[in-house]
Amino acid sequence: MTLDRTFSTAPMMEWSDRHCRYLWRLLSKNSLLYTEMVTSAAICHAPNIDRFLDYSNEEHPIALQVGGSQIDELVQATRCANRWKYDEINLNVGCPSDRVQQGMIGAVLMGHPQLVADAFKAMSDVADMPVTIKHRIGINDQDDYGYTQDFVSTLYDAGCRVFIVHARSAILNGLSPKENREIPPLKYESVYQLKRDFPDAEIIINGGIKTLEDCKTHLKHVDGVMMGREAYQNPMVLADVDAQLFGGSNRFSTPVDLLEALIPYVDHIVAQNGQAKYVLRHCLGLIQGVSGARGFRRHLSENMHRPDTTSALIQEAISTHLSPAVTA
Numbered sequence: 001m002t003l004d005r006t007f008s009t010a011p012m013m014e015w016s017d018r019h020c021r022y023l024w025r026l027l028s029k030n031s032l033l034y035t036e037m038v039t040s041a042a043i044c045h046a047p048n049i050d051r052f053l054d055y056s057n058e059e060h061p062i063a064l065q066v067g068g069s070q071i072d073e074l075v076q077a078t079r080c081a082n083r084w085k086y087d088e089i090n091l092n093v094g095c096p097s098d099r100v101q102q103g104m105i106g107a108v109l110m111g112h113p114q115l116v117a118d119a120f121k122a123m124s125d126v127a128d129m130p131v132t133i134k135h136r137i138g139i140n141d142q143d144d145y146g147y148t149q150d151f152v153s154t155l156y157d158a159g160c161r162v163f164i165v166h167a168r169s170a171i172l173n174g175l176s177p178k179e180n181r182e183i184p185p186l187k188y189e190s191v192y193q194l195k196r197d198f199p200d201a202e203i204i205i206n207g208g209i210k211t212l213e214d215c216k217t218h219l220k221h222v223d224g225v226m227m228g229r230e231a232y233q234n235p236m237v238l239a240d241v242d243a244q245l246f247g248g249s250n251r252f253s254t255p256v257d258l259l260e261a262l263i264p265y266v267d268h269i270v271a272q273n274g275q276a277k278y279v280l281r282h283c284l285g286l287i288q289g290v291s292g293a294r295g296f297r298r299h300l301s302e303n304m305h306r307p308d309t310t311s312a313l314i315q316e317a318i319s320t321h322l323s324p325a326v327t328a
Contacts, residue, residue, distance in 0.1 A: 008032035010228030027238035040068030063088035069104040093135035096170035107170035117158035143169035266311035295321035
């Protein structure tokens with residue numbers, strides 16, 4: 001299967017879990033969905049790797065993002081991705097947090113391009129799916145275009161043809177992960193230039209993308225766009241993705257329609273001895289800008305954590321706080 005990377009959702013720790021991805025898939029059948037980053041050490045050594053790798057079949061196409069630098073672990077993680085039948089495996093070379101730096105994971109690897117190239121080649125040798133790299137445009141004060149080009153060139157020479165580029169540098173000391181998403185300036189032109197310099201590579205742009213109009217602007221210069229925080233905080237932005245970017249049609253006209261379509265999934269999770277809160281926590285951004293939205297969110301937040309909560313909470317919150325005009 002050839003993956004269409006025109007639009008994808010970003011890997012986001014503690015956010016883009018399987019329940020969030022199921023909700024996103026209801027909104028868009030064409031988007032490529034990425035998992036949270038899973039470390040190669042966790043995949044290799046955790047007693048129950050289902051916890052990290054399991055997903056619903058409806059989530060396809062789905063990409064597994066891994067973090068690590070130990071090549072033997074990355075190879076084992078790739079073999080696990082084969083068994084779980086992921087559609088892509090992506091190596092994280094962009095996360096700036098102190099915790100992952102200590103394990104030589106994430107953006108710190110941009111300072112070791114040959115190690116990343118060796119990891120890419122080793123993973124590709126055993127992968128049944130494409131191996132891709134997600135990286136920043138640089139680290140610390142090394143974010144001029146020449147630095148970005150040299151890094152990509154090393155990976156390109158190793159055979160990599162798909163680059164997902166967060167158009168900011170990563171400041172490895174002194175900034176929190178949140179600050180690293182906001183303070184370093186966005187340099188979209190650097191990503192556009194990569195596409196001009198590596199025309200047969202697939203260049204996907206990430207960072208600060210909030211609207212589908214933003215996506216359309218970027219798609220004039222690169223092959224695909226990846227949306228992160230906005231897709232989570234305002235999930236209904238995905239409702240128009242298929243129609244506006246893939247030539248398809250919208251599946252849900254209102255967030256209430258989506259919530260009602262999610263009910264069978266919540267019932268399924270509860271029947272499997274899961275808790276409804278793990279699904280419902282991803283629904284807090286669905287109702288916005290209408291009368292009763294704040295009450296709806298409060299109702300979910302205050303009640304979803306009870307161990308006996310079921311999907312009935314969805315209809316209860318809708319009927320209690322949203323007017324017929326909103327739910328029609």
